[in-house]
Amino acid sequence: MSESVHETNGIAAAVDGGDDATDHADTIDADAEEATIDAGSAEPYTFDDLSVVMGTYNEEEAIGTVLEDVDRVTDGRAEVVCVDGSSDRTPEIAREHGARVIEQEPQGYGVAVREAILSPDRPVVVTTDCDDTYPMDALPEFLAGINDGADVVSGDRLYHGAKAMPAFNRLGNHAFAALASLLMAERVHDTTTGMRAYRREVVEEIGWTENTGLSAELLIRPLMRGYDVRERPIAYAERLGETKLDPIGGGAAIAKSIVTVCLEEQLRRL
Numbered sequence: 001m002s003e004s005v006h007e008t009n010g011i012a013a014a015v016d017g018g019d020d021a022t023d024h025a026d027t028i029d030a031d032a033e034e035a036t037i038d039a040g041s042a043e044p045y046t047f048d049d050l051s052v053v054m055g056t057y058n059e060e061e062a063i064g065t066v067l068e069d070v071d072r073v074t075d076g077r078a079e080v081v082c083v084d085g086s087s088d089r090t091p092e093i094a095r096e097h098g099a100r101v102i103e104q105e106p107q108g109y110g111v112a113v114r115e116a117i118l119s120p121d122r123p124v125v126v127t128t129d130c131d132d133t134y135p136m137d138a139l140p141e142f143l144a145g146i147n148d149g150a151d152v153v154s155g156d157r158l159y160h161g162a163k164a165m166p167a168f169n170r171l172g173n174h175a176f177a178a179l180a181s182l183l184m185a186e187r188v189h190d191t192t193t194g195m196r197a198y199r200r201e202v203v204e205e206i207g208w209t210e211n212t213g214l215s216a217e218l219l220i221r222p223l224m225r226g227y228d229v230r231e232r233p234i235a236y237a238e239r240l241g242e243t244k245l246d247p248i249g250g251g252a253a254i255a256k257s258i259v260t261v262c263l264e265e266q267l268r269r270l
Contacts, residue, residue, distance in 0.1 A: 044147040047077035050139070051120035054130045055112025056082045060089045062132040062240035067097035069136035078139070082130070083116040090130075110214030117203050125203060127218075129194040131239040133164070138234050142197040151202050151227040154219055155195035159233035172251045176216060176258060183262035184224060189231050191216040192254060202227055212250055213257020220258065224265040 052070050056063060063082075070080055080099040084091045085106035094101050102119060104112060117125055124146050128134045134155065145153035158177070162170050173192055180191045192215045202222055210217040223229045 053116035110211035212253035
């Protein structure tokens with residue numbers, strides 16, 4: 001296995017040493033080829049099978065850039081769904097860029113993202129944030145991972161250092177990953193990333209309960225139920241606009257969610 005790709009669900013990849021740049025380039029080339037190979041009897045998924053979804057709240061500074069990047073990378077073939085509770089021009093800009101906007105009263109991160117995930121009917125769903133921190137250029141790799149048999153492909157922001165992330169947030173995200181790894185007895189590297197690809201049947205079969213901690217739940221429940229979950233290193237950029245998350249209160253809520261979900265899944269196995 002390449003050192004630049006971590007496979008969870010029973011296999012922890014090495015992340016130290018080696019020729020990372022070469023290995024990562026080889027992985028990208030291999031995945032691009034795999035995306036065109038029929039792994040079984042079904043046809044491989046293409047961008048026509050992809051929905052890119054996000055919750056949006058007062059992101060008029062960044063939303064246009066994010067949607068332009070999705071359109072460029074997917075040749076305009078991916079569906080984009082925004083669940084929006086903004087009071088600024090975010091929904092207007094999203095519609096101008098061809099996104100489907102579902103208006104919703106602000107009820108928190110998880111409520112918006114849950115609605116965004118369940119609204120499309122295409123077989124592959126990618127979640128992302130609308131603040132231009134996540135690389136839409138990684139969409140082909142995520143789709144290749146699904147075509148290679150993964151049920152979930154999760155972007156690992158911390159692998160490359162996430163220097164654009166505030167130091168306190170970066171420390172907290174490492175702590176969340178360590179906590180989840182301990183409780184699951186399974187190594188994970190980034191539990192709170194907002195960029196993941198899912199097979200539709202995964203999000204339809206598993207019930208989600210968390211709000212602020214939904215991003216961690218969306219990784220933990222599939223992993224603890226035996227789905228093929230793979231983490232893939234991604235770049236992380238400085239956000240455009242102001243953050244909406246309280247690092248103290250939000251961090252406590254995420255930690256509580258991780259503990260709650262892990263314990264629920266452990267009890268489910270009994």
